[in-house]
Amino acid sequence: MTDETPTAVQYGIGPIGSRIANAAHRTGFEFVGAVDIDPEKVGADLGEVAGFGESVGVEVTDDAAAALAADPDVVFHSTVSDVETALPQLLEIVESGANIVSTTEELAYPQWAAPDAAVELDEAATDSGVTVLGTGINPGFVMDTMPAFLSTPMASVDRVTVERVQDAASRREPLQRKVGAGVTVETFERDIATEAGHVGSTESVAMLGDALSFDIDDIEETIEPVIAEDRVETEYLTVEAGEVAGIRQVARGYADGEERITLDLQMYVGADEPRDEVHFESKPPVSVTVDGGYHGDVSTSAVVANVAPTVIAADPGLRSMTDLIPTFTREV
Amino acid sequence: MTDETPTAVQYGIGPIGSRIANAAHRTGFEFVGAVDIDPEKVGADLGEVAGFGESVGVEVTDDAAAALAADPDVVFHSTVSDVETALPQLLEIVESGANIVSTTEELAYPQWAAPDAAVELDEAATDSGVTVLGTGINPGFVMDTMPAFLSTPMASVDRVTVERVQDAASRREPLQRKVGAGVTVETFERDIATEAGHVGSTESVAMLGDALSFDIDDIEETIEPVIAEDRVETEYLTVEAGEVAGIRQVARGYADGEERITLDLQMYVGADEPRDEVHFESKPPVSVTVDGGYHGDVSTSAVVANVAPTVIAADPGLRSMTDLIPTFTREV
Incomplete structure (x- = not known):
């Protein structure tokens, strides 16, 4: 990660997505694309929409495929809470070959409530050699x-x-x-x-x-x-x-x-x-x-940006936050 | 780790070493050797010396090479606080092909105070394809x-x-x-x-x-x-x-x-x-x-036993606890 600037696409530029883009911009990610369906945002510069205080030469598009064509290292995904709605978006990103850090709450651990989607995502991510993680301050940190x-x-x-x-x-x-x-x-x-x-x-x-x-x-x-x-x-x-x-x-x-x-x-x-x-x-x-x-909003964007380098480097597949840390093990 | 019972050698059976052996025994490690220089302990059964409440058919020896010949997955090393004194012991273990989790305090992050030893250990561990970690409750957890x-x-x-x-x-x-x-x-x-x-x-x-x-x-x-x-x-x-x-x-x-x-x-x-x-x-x-x-003693032995599976699975080399978790990153 220290040799080359990692590249990112922001997918969803609502209140949380904007904060994530800011956090990632500040920590050194180079944005190469931005996706949102809001007609007011489409065509504008990501830096302007997300409030970077500067333009970054990245035009917001409602065409995810076009943004993903820039081949980012990671996509910061922040659209909906449920895995079922997010699934087609997530699969398209995975198949484009990008890692994902998403704030879709159910993606933090979909194995329980959406086991079929979890298997499908894990297989697709493994096939594409990328890692998919759902995180945030909660779910993703405080209570798990x-x-x-x-x-x-x-x-x-x-x-x-x-x-x-x-x-x-x-x-x-x-x-x-x-x-x-x-x-x-x-x-x-x-x-x-x-x-x-x-x-x-x-x-x-x-x-x-x-x-x-x-x-x-x-x-x-x-x-x-x-x-x-x-x-x-x-x-x-x-x-x-x-x-x-x-x-x-x-x-x-x-x-x-x-x-x-x-x-x-x-x-x-x-x-x-x-x-x-x-x-x-x-x-x-x-x-x-x-x-x-x-704090809810500030911390969610920080978690997403801070764990992104670990996600990019991690073994392919669907991961949860607790997979990424050596936790308590009672049985080996 | 779930397929096969991991094997271990306890190296140093003082108060902390005994607790570690107990914790690892309880979490499912199979002991295949035990090392201590105390003549009172040599020749006795590890389970007896460390107070497992049962014998485990492992005789304590003062000959490290003999214990390491059993080819353990990991050695729980608990002898001294300083890296200089521990170094020959650690190198012998590494060269035998075993991973190490050690309570040698200076080994928690030897790069600062013992940089030459750190490089030597890292190279030897990388060459042998094993991981070396110094940990405990402090250093290793509470303050870092x-x-x-x-x-x-x-x-x-x-x-x-x-x-x-x-x-x-x-x-x-x-x-x-x-x-x-x-x-x-x-x-x-x-x-x-x-x-x-x-x-x-x-x-x-x-x-x-x-x-x-x-x-x-x-x-x-x-x-x-x-x-x-x-x-x-x-x-x-x-x-x-x-x-x-x-x-x-x-x-x-x-x-x-x-x-x-x-x-x-x-x-x-x-x-x-x-x-x-x-x-x-x-x-x-x-x-x-x-x-x-x-708590100092209880927690040190638990940390050592609990992180051992992660150490066994980790990339070879000298690692610190903070290498093993995705932490805050301000620069990518």
């Missing part, structure tokens, strides 16, 4: 890779609980609306619960379970409103006491009926102790706290 | 690999501070004596300061600096007594107020005159908030705390 890594110095692990508590008041308005801040419990149950959920918790449970050799055979998710105890005002909205402040989403991984992994994600306005917290029932027992928690 | 890993979701890092505060009262008597608990400041300055120091802080600074692309050009270490404010009694000794409770050892890494890395290790009886704490001046800023801190 980080606990797996932190378990390295443990003789054994029985159970892992991760709590990620975020104050939605510090995030963009659409996110505050999305988690239901300011609506009644009734409205939440009717309109929000099915839509507000974070995508990727199932994948995080499955990935972490695999890294810890837990033989997870069942994953359940629940979603419920967090009710405001006091009035909260944000830049964009007001939540009265008794109204919904946001969501709490819990994913549980079971092995043989026993709950081994609990991922507890809370995103609401007025959260007074935002944090990422990991508790291990293990030898030795360990609890780790990230004060304030890793 | 963990902060490097935790920086993955950061857009940039300016400075890192790690504090490891341990309550020596929870450790073995020799360790309490070693850090000077219960002696006067005068005695500490005369007898303890030069002997009590933790080996590996320089290596941790150099390894972390390399992982973060800091271009560290100077490393300084200081050691000073921690003075007891109140009387402390442990199982083994008593420290009066005003006497030495233990040590504080600080290693600082500079790039171009600027302090970029600070590793602050405190080991004293009566430490009231034992912890491992990492502070990043970074985008975004992040602080991470391991409540109570990772």
